[in-house]
């Protein structure tokens with residue numbers, strides 16, 4: 658069985674509702690100074706949503722609240738029948754396993770090989786002693802190879818992460834996230850450290866692999882052109898508020914002025 662074909666949470670003839678609903682999501686790092694101002698958004702259970710907005714506007718905070726890397730101050734995060742904002746301990750760990758995350762700076766373990774980094778996506782699933790001894794079940798190793806192949810890096814399996822290029826690292830980052838068999842994929846500026854061509858390839862890969870798994874993807878991205886090219890929906894944020902929410906074709910210059918402020922840069 659390949660990683661892509663395993664779907665522990667799903668019954669074959671009963672599709673999973675993977676929609677995500679944020680209700681009044683608020684974050685204050687400093688009391689009384691909201692960085693997210695009661696954001697309410699519903700994300701469909703499939704397709705890619707791009708979140709755009711100027712630096713410091715709360716995009717990373719928003720997606721980090723979803724997987725609880727950041728503690729929300731108030732509001733609900735409804736996903737797979739649970740309020741993620743309320744989860745603690747084992748329930749939180751279980752929910753986190755189902756949320757894949759792709760980072761701008763890849764967050765790989767440098768001294769581990771490509772395949773071991775991909776297998777890190779299974780850490781939430783296997784017994785700690787197996788992970789400690791790096792003895793992953795055969796089907797996990799097979800699944801990791803399948804994913805390496807899917808991201809075009811089968812021939813780099815044993816190469817250390819620190820010997821890979823940025824684009825290759827991000828491919829590993831995507832493979833690792835998918836190795837979790839996630840029900841949701843979050844990506845925080847996955848292409849910001851990459852050249853334009855590699856950026857397109859990475860976006861294509863995320864769309865393709867998430868499409869195969871039929872899961873929703875939420876991507877924070879600074880490149881508006883890439884957002885328009887790959888997203889079904891664009892959410893524009895400014896100062897912790899959503900100021901645009903619509904199809905890429907509806908995003909006009911006036912919206913960009915509102916999102917980013919001013920027009921000299923346009």
Ligand SMILES: Nc1ncnc2c1ncn2[C@@H]1O[C@H](COP(=O)(O)OP(=O)(O)OP(=O)(O)O)[C@@H](O)[C@H]1O
Nearest residue numbers: 686687692710711712713714715716717718719877
């Ligand atoms: N751990 C933290 N403690 C205090 N303030 C924080 C913390 N993390 C972020 N902030 C502040 O919250 C605001 C939003 O930050 P966030 O990283 O979510 O913005 P962003 O939209 O992702 O920006 P960028 O486009 O630069 O990545 C910023 O003013 C930032 O300084």
Ligand SMILES: [Mg+2]
Nearest residue numbers: 716717718877
């Ligand atoms: Mg950010």
